[in-house]
Amino acid sequence: MSATPEHTPARLRAIPSRLLAGAANVGDRLVSERLTAQGAHKWHFAVLAALAEAGAASQAELSRRTGIYRSDMVAVLNELAGADCVRREPDPADRRRNVITLTPAGHRRLEQLDALITDAQRELLAPLTPGQREELTRLLGVLAEHHRPPHQAP
Amino acid sequence: MSATPEHTPARLRAIPSRLLAGAANVGDRLVSERLTAQGAHKWHFAVLAALAEAGAASQAELSRRTGIYRSDMVAVLNELAGADCVRREPDPADRRRNVITLTPAGHRRLEQLDALITDAQRELLAPLTPGQREELTRLLGVLAEHHRPPHQAP
DNA sequence: TACCTTCATTAGTGACACTAACGTTTGTGC
DNA sequence: GCACAAACGTTAGTGTCACTAATGAAGGTA
Numbered sequence: 001m002s003a004t005p006e007h008t009p010a011r012l013r014a015i016p017s018r019l020l021a022g023a024a025n026v027g028d029r030l031v032s033e034r035l036t037a038q039g040a041h042k043w044h045f046a047v048l049a050a051l052a053e054a055g056a057a058s059q060a061e062l063s064r065r066t067g068i069y070r071s072d073m074v075a076v077l078n079e080l081a082g083a084d085c086v087r088r089e090p091d092p093a094d095r096r097r098n099v100i101t102l103t104p105a106g107h108r109r110l111e112q113l114d115a116l117i118t119d120a121q122r123e124l125l126a127p128l129t130p131g132q133r134e135e136l137t138r139l140l141g142v143l144a145e146h147h148r149p150p151h152q153a154p
Numbered sequence: 155m156s157a158t159p160e161h162t163p164a165r166l167r168a169i170p171s172r173l174l175a176g177a178a179n180v181g182d183r184l185v186s187e188r189l190t191a192q193g194a195h196k197w198h199f200a201v202l203a204a205l206a207e208a209g210a211a212s213q214a215e216l217s218r219r220t221g222i223y224r225s226d227m228v229a230v231l232n233e234l235a236g237a238d239c240v241r242r243e244p245d246p247a248d249r250r251r252n253v254i255t256l257t258p259a260g261h262r263r264l265e266q267l268d269a270l271i272t273d274a275q276r277e278l279l280a281p282l283t284p285g286q287r288e289e290l291t292r293l294l295g296v297l298a299e300h301h302r303p304p305h306q307a308p
Numbered sequence: 309t310a311c312c313t314t315c316a317t318t319a320g321t322g323a324c325a326c327t328a329a330c331g332t333t334t335g336t337g338c
Numbered sequence: 339g340c341a342c343a344a345a346c347g348t349t350a351g352t353g354t355c356a357c358t359a360a361t362g363a364a365g366g367t368a
Contacts, residue, residue: 016275016287017181019294024178025356026301027171060346069326074348096333096346121170127300132293133170139282139290140173146281147180179325214315223357228317250315250364314365321358326351333346338339 027124034116040109043068043076045117048085048110051102058097085109181278188270194263197222197230199271202239202264205256212251239263 028042035041046066051057054065059077063070077100080086085106091097102110125133185196200220205211208219213231217224231254234240239260245251256264279287 014291014295015271016291016294017178017185017271017278019291019298020174020178020181023294023297023301024171024174026297027174031171058346070347071326071328071349072324094334094346098347117169117171124171124297124301127296128293132296135289136293137168137170137173139286139293140170140177141168142281142286143177143180143278144173147177147278212315213317224316225318225357225359226355248315248365252316309368311368312366315363317361317363319359319361321356323356324354326353328349328351330349331347333344335344336342338341 023124027120030120030124031117034120035113038112038116040113041076043072044080044085045110045113047073047076047080047100048102048106048113051086051100052107052110056099056101058091058094059100060097062100080106083109177278181274184274184278185271188274189267192266192270194267195230197226198234198239199264199267201227201230201234201254202256202260202267205240205254206261206264210253210255212245212248213254214251216254234260237263 031042035045043066046068047062050062050065057065059073060070062068062077063073068076077086077088081088083105084103087101087103088098089101091099125136128136182196189195189199197220200222201216204216204219211219213227214224216222216231217227222230231240231242235242237259238257241255241257242252243255245253279290282290
């Protein structure tokens with residue numbers, strides 16, 4: 001279905017879930033265009049950002065932080081490790097785990113991708129005023145906060 | 155990636171395209187749950203709504219109205235026609251085309267699905283005040299209006 | 309007539325979220 | 339100690355969905 005087409009009937013035009021899907025699609029396309037031009041994926045950014053923010057972690061922990069399935073995380077980390085953005089070593093304290101650590105190259109890569117993504121957001125939200133962008137982000141944050149996978153307490 | 159997970163890093167949490175993707179996912183899931191429970195898909199609703207609003211049309215025209223690819227439209231119309239929601243007959247004026255017409259059963263089906271979808275929107279936007287729901291919808295509408303496949307004039 | 313376009317249709321691709329199953333390791337209840 | 343359940347990393351596979359390619363039929367136009 002992708003982006004909203006030319007002459008959408010009003011009944012369809014006003015449905016929030018449809019509008020969300022369309023806007024999300026545009027945003028995804030804008031981000032992906034920029035990232036693939038640099039040989040990256042949004043997953044890479046998500047993992048790098050998660051590492052930069054909360055420090056080294058196991059793959060399962062990274063899965064929880066980023067929402068990427070742990071089965072898919074393997075490939076993402078293979079690629080990041082292959083580009084020296086990340087080190088993956090067995091955890092001596094728990095030999096089931098791998099400890100994933102951000103390298104200096106990974107940090108630089110993160111900043112590079114961050115700039116691309118920020119630029120994509122600018123283009124995505126171009127028709128909105130700064131106040132509207134904030135408001136939209138805030139409202140979406142409320143939705144994200146409310147609809148959340150069932151918490152499990154530590 | 156689906157819905158936003160438990161402890162998302164702040165850097166990721168504030169990215170609009172990510173928030174949009176998450177919210178769109180929730181909305182899609184809420185809608186799809188209800189529709190599949192009635193043996194329907196969002197495409198069915200989109201086509202029925204397009205027909206109800208702008209009248210009988212060719213398949214290609216329906217594709218343009220709904221954003222569904224005309225290659226996928228075939229199957230959607232097969233199903234709708236199989237449920238007597240729609241009639242599909244060759245256009246005598248242009249024998250390349252099929253004329254798709256909404257049947258009374260199709261109209262009833264539309265109202266039924268409409269109720270389900272409205273209910274899904276209610277659940278999706280539950281944490282927002284009525285004013286906020288309007289504002290969100292309005293802002294998303296602006297985005298949809300701005301990012302649009304290249305127009306072709308009639 | 310010749311050529312380009314539109315239409316409906318079939319088949320197929322690629323991306324992506326998600327599941328299933330495995331061997332290994334760790335923690336828990338008895 | 340020992341059985342059992344759970345968490346980990348990994349591989350393989352599934353289902354959905356947007357999207358492309360190609361085809362035969364029909365129409366518009368020069």
